Structure formats: C-alpha cells, structure tokens
Amino acid sequence: xxxxxxxxxxxxxxxxxxxxxxxxxxxxxxxxxxxxxxxxxxxxxxxxxxxxxxxxxxxxxxxxxxxxxxxxxxxxxxxxxxxxxxxxxxxxxxxxxxxxxxxxxxxxxxxxxxxxxxxxxxxxxxxxxxxxxxxxxxxxxxxxxxxxxxxxxxxxxxxxxxxxxxxxxxxxxxxxxxxxxxxxxxxxxxxxxxxxxxxxxxxxxxxxxxxxxxxxxxxxxxxxxxxxxxxxxx
Amino acid sequence: xxxxxxxxxxxxxxxxxxxxxxxxxxxxxxxxxxxxxxxxxxxxxxxxxxxxxxxxxxxxxxxxxxxxxxxxxxxxxxxxxxxxxxxxxxxxxxxxxxxxxxxxxxxxxxxxxxxxxxxxxxxxxxxxxxxxxxxxxxxxxxxxxxxxxxxxxxxxxxxxxxxxxxxxxxxxxxxxxxxxxxxxxxxxxxxxxxxxxxxxxxxxxxxxxxxxxxxxxxxxxxxxxxxxxxxxxx
DNA sequence: TAAAGATTCGAACGAACGTTCGGTAACCTC
DNA sequence: GAGGTTACCGAACGTTCGTTCGAATCTTTA
Numbered sequence: 290x291x292x293x294x295x296x297x298x299x300x301x302x303x304x305x306x307x308x309x310x311x312x313x314x315x316x317x318x319x320x321x322x323x324x325x326x327x328x329x330x331x332x333x334x335x336x337x338x339x340x341x342x343x344x345x346x347x348x349x350x351x352x353x354x355x356x357x358x359x360x361x362x363x364x365x366x367x368x369x370x371x372x373x374x375x376x377x378x379x380x381x382x383x384x385x386x387x388x389x390x391x392x393x394x395x396x397x398x399x400x401x402x403x404x405x406x407x408x409x410x411x412x413x414x415x416x417x418x419x420x421x422x423x424x425x426x427x428x429x430x431x432x433x434x435x436x437x438x439x440x441x442x443x444x445x446x447x448x449x450x451x452x453x454x455x456x457x458x459x460x461x462x463x464x465x466x467x468x469x470x471x472x473x474x475x476x477x478x479x480x481x482x483x484x485x486x487x488x489x490x491x492x493x494x495x496x497x498x499x500x501x502x503x504x505x506x507x508x509x510x511x512x513x514x515x516x517x518x519x520x521x522x523x
Numbered sequence: 524x525x526x527x528x529x530x531x532x533x534x535x536x537x538x539x540x541x542x543x544x545x546x547x548x549x550x551x552x553x554x555x556x557x558x559x560x561x562x563x564x565x566x567x568x569x570x571x572x573x574x575x576x577x578x579x580x581x582x583x584x585x586x587x588x589x590x591x592x593x594x595x596x597x598x599x600x601x602x603x604x605x606x607x608x609x610x611x612x613x614x615x616x617x618x619x620x621x622x623x624x625x626x627x628x629x630x631x632x633x634x635x636x637x638x639x640x641x642x643x644x645x646x647x648x649x650x651x652x653x654x655x656x657x658x659x660x661x662x663x664x665x666x667x668x669x670x671x672x673x674x675x676x677x678x679x680x681x682x683x684x685x686x687x688x689x690x691x692x693x694x695x696x697x698x699x700x701x702x703x704x705x706x707x708x709x710x711x712x713x714x715x716x717x718x719x720x721x722x723x724x725x726x727x728x729x730x731x732x733x734x735x736x737x738x739x740x741x742x743x744x745x746x747x748x749x750x751x752x753x754x755x756x757x
Numbered sequence: 758t759a760a761a762g763a764t765t766c767g768a769a770c771g772a773a774c775g776t777t778c779g780g781t782a783a784c785c786t787c
Numbered sequence: 788g789a790g791g792t793t794a795c796c797g798a799a800c801g802t803t804c805g806t807t808c809g810a811a812t813c814t815t816t817a
Contacts, residue, residue, distance in 0.1 A: 327794090358796090364776070484706050508741075557764095599763085599765070
C-alpha cells in the first residue's frame with residue numbers, strides 16, 4: 290500500500306547520526322542503507338498514526354501493528370516515542386524549507402516570491418497531509434532539547450516568510466504589520482488540514498493561487514475599507 | 524486565583540440535565556445551584572489543563588490536584604473524562620454563538636456584519652484562550668454521539684459565517700468562493716492561539732480591526748493581482 | 758434533632774502504557 | 788563456514804491511566 294515512495298519522503302539528513310551510525314557515509318557507499326530505508330517506513334507509519342490519534346493518543350503498540358514489527362523491534366531504530374516525533378517533525382520541516390529555497394532561486398519580484406512561498410507550502414502540505422498535521426498539531430508536544438531544535442527551525446521558516454513580506458512592503462511602498470501578515474497567512478495555509486477534502490476541494494496549485502490572491506489583495510490594497518469598530522461593554 | 528468570575532463562564536445551558544438534575548429549575552429557584560457552581564469551577568480547571576497538556580496528555584489526577592478535590596470526588600459532577608471535554612466544548616461554542624447573535628441584531632450592512640463576526644470571535648477567543656484552544660485543538664477528539672453533537676454546532680457556526688460572506692458578495696456584486704473565504708478566515712482567526720502573546724500583540728479590538736481589514740480587502744478588491752503560477756515537475 | 762439526601766474520600770480495580778532484557782535468527786565479511 | 792554484527796522477537800517490568808465502590812461526612816429538610 291504505497292510504500293514504494295516512502296524512501297523519497299523520509300530519507301537523507303533526518304537520519305544522520307542515528308544510533309551511533311556513521312553520520313557521513315563514504316561517497317561509494319549507498320546513501321540509503323537498509324537501516325535508513327526501514328526507519329523511513331517506520332516514520333511514515335508513525336506519521337499516519339500520530340496524525341489519526343494524536344501523539345499522546347497513539348501507542349507504540351499501534352505502530353508495531355501498522356508496521357508489522359514487534360514492539361521491542363521498533364526500538365532498534367529509535368530511542369523513544371519522543372524521538373520518533375522529533376524525527377518526523379525535523380525531516381518534514383527541513384524538507385519543506387529545502388524545497389522552498391530551491392524554488393526561490395529562480396523567482397523574481399517580491400510578489401512572485403510570496404506566491405512561490407504559498408504554493409510551495411500548500412503543495413507540500415497537501416501531498417504530505419499526515420506529516421504536516423503532525424508538524425502543526427503537535428508543535429508544543431516536544432520539550433527541552435528536541436523541542437528547542439524544532440522551534441528553531443520553525444523560527445527560521447517564519448523568518449523567511451517575514452523577509453519576503455517585508456521585501457514586498459518595501460517594493461510597493463505599503464504599510465502593514467509584518468508579524469500580523471505572516472501569522473495571518475500562516476493561519477490560512479496551516480488551518481487547511483482541518484477541512485481539506487480532496488474529493489470536494491481544489492488541487493494544491495489552484496488553491497495556492499486562490500489563497501495567494503485573497504492574501505495579496507488584502508496586503509497590497511490601500512486601507513479604504515477601514516471603519517470604526519463597534520464597542521461593547523465587558 | 525481568579526475564581527470569582529468562573530460562574531459567568533461556565534453556567535447556564537451547558538449544565539442542563541446533568542446527572543438526573545432538573546433541567547429547568549423553577550423561576551423562584553436560584554439558577555446556579557451549588558452543584559452547578561462547583562461543576563463550573565471544575566470545567567474551568569479542566570479547560571486549563573486540557574489546554575496545557577492536551578486532552579490525552581492530561582490526567583484526571585491532574586484535575587484532581589488543580590481543583591483540590593479527590594480523584595473519586597470528581598465523578599460526582601460528570602460521567603467521564605470524555606464527558607468533561609464535551610461539556611467544555613459545548614458550553615464554549617454555545618456561548619460564542621449566543622453572543623454573536625446578540626451583536627448581529629444591531630449591525631447593519633453586510634460588511635459591518637462580517638466585521639462584527641470577526642470582532643466577536645477574537646474578543647471571546649482572547650478572553651477565553653484556554654477553552655477556545657480546547658475547542659479548536661481537540662475538535663476531532665470526541666467520537667460518536669457527543670462528537671456528532673459538537674460537530675453539528677460547529678457546522679451551525681460555519682453556516683452563519685458563510686451566510687454573512689454570501690450576503691456581502693451579493694451586496695457588492697463580487698465573485699469569490701464562499702467556502703474558501705470562510706475557511707481562510709477561520710484559519711486566520713483560529714490560528715491565533717498558537718502565537719498570541721498579550722505582552723507583545725495588540726488587544727482583541729485592534730487585532731480584530733486589523734484582521735478584518737486584511738481579510739475584507741482581500742475579498743472586496745478586484746483580482747487585478749492574478750498571475751500565472753509557476754509550474755514545477757512532480 | 759433525626760432522617761434523607763448530597764457531597765467527598767481512601768483504596769483499589771483491571772487495563773494500557775513506554776521501555777528493557779536476554780536470547781534467537783538473519784546477514785555480512787573473511 | 789566460522790565469527791561478528793545487525794535485525795528482530797517474546798516476555799516481562801514498573802508505572803500510570805480512567806473508573807468504581809463502600810463508607811464517611813456534610814447539608815438540607817421535616
């Protein structure tokens with residue numbers, strides 16, 4: 290059941306330095322060892338289970354069942370349940386940032402670059418719904434070191450978006466709060482996992498275009514709709 | 524520790540028919556019985572704990588500790604942990620809808636009515652962050668009957684917003700997808716619990732105004748920014 | 758003030774949890 | 788094909804979980 294593309298999802302840098310393995314295999318060595326491939330499949334199944342039941346609600350026995358491996362056998366591939374969540378989040382975040390930077394290389398103009406950001410996010414989001422839900426829904430679950438590391442990557446991603454929007458503001462001579470714009474945009478595009486239905490809703494590309502239009506018009510146009518708000522007693 | 528305003532938060536219809544109690548107390552009877560007030564405090568503490576640790580991650584022993592009541596004593600007030608979540612979600616949703624309908628009574632014009640919707644949502648959201656996070660973060664946790672009931676209220680709230688936006692579309696002669704607009708808006712205003720910091724961010728009223736401007740400009744303005752999206756290989 | 762009901766508690770239940778341990782089987786290298 | 792490493796498993800550990808039960812205490816009513 291769609292396991293053949295797993296290796297392309299969970300592979301590479303997320304698996305470095307695991308369980309005392311050599312972090313940098315020699316050039317002649319196969320990049321994805323047997324160990325890496327098996328771990329990737331486990332991460333894939335774990336993402337699905339965490340997505341469905343939540344991190345706390347999911348049990349290692351659920352994963353053992355889904356992966357067709359004994360409970361004890363799982364611990365050959367990672368240290369703990371918490372480590373499992375960490376690996377999923379780190380790999381997912383790193384991959385989406387990596388792809389974004391690749392795409393931004395040949396995007397000209399501040400507006401177009403914001404569009405690329407939204408399109409990249411939505412495309413990856415809808416193609417990897419489970420992992421992305423785990424990334425966003427469980428973003429306060431990890432504590433201490435692992436949590437700090439994920440939060441640092443999150444800030445990095447936030448910063449990229451903020452810079453793009455401030456470039457846009459500068460280029461067009463606009464006035465808006467960068468923080469509010471970024472977080473409003475993140476809300477729009479991260480909330481999707483709560484409602485998106487592939488049988489009803491548009492595909493990623495079209496949805497990215499629609500959301501980009503909605504957001505960019507809101508940011509680009511002058512505030513002529515501004516009005517005094519209704520005050521009520523507390 | 525701020526317990527004196529709890530009664531106004533968790534009271535009224537959420538407590539009807541609990542544990543065989545009379546659903547409709549006589550007019551001469553005090554509306555909030557001793558039982559109701561104690562339950563309201565428990566719901567208040569439970570909301571805080573569910574907010575902090577998540578529904579699955581929180582234990583009844585946590586609640587017992589926070590409420591200063593024995594573990595067994597809790598079960599005098601509700602049937603189960605699941606029931607607890609149900610009561611919190613139902614009361615929170617019902618209250619926000621109730622307040623909205625009150626405010627919409629004297630709001631004229633489609634645009635103003637949308638602004639009232641956003642302002643009501645954000646004001647209640649930021650004043651009751653914990654309960655609102657429990658409402659949005661745990662929206663797939665309840666199953667079967669209780670889950671279906673909450674989902675029905677959610678659809679009701681969604682429908683109110685959709686109608687407001689379609690009124691706006693009609694009044695201004697615009698073209699946009701109502702579904703995408705509603706869900707984009709919900710994303711913006713529900714995502715707030717993940718980042719809002721009262722020491723850094725604006726107050727509810729100002730934030731509602733800013734978000735209303737961002738959203739309404741996006742919806743109201745013609746799609747002159749539309750552009751072909753960049754296609755990439757799969 | 759005695760009976761009746763509402764409220765609270767300590768103690769325990771069985772089930773499920775994440776993790777570990779010792780051992781067995783498969784695999785790779787020489 | 789022997790020896791060492793990798794992969795995997797059954798069984799169990801200690802802990803925590805939600806919930807229950809019978810008794811004790813408080814509150815209200817007659």
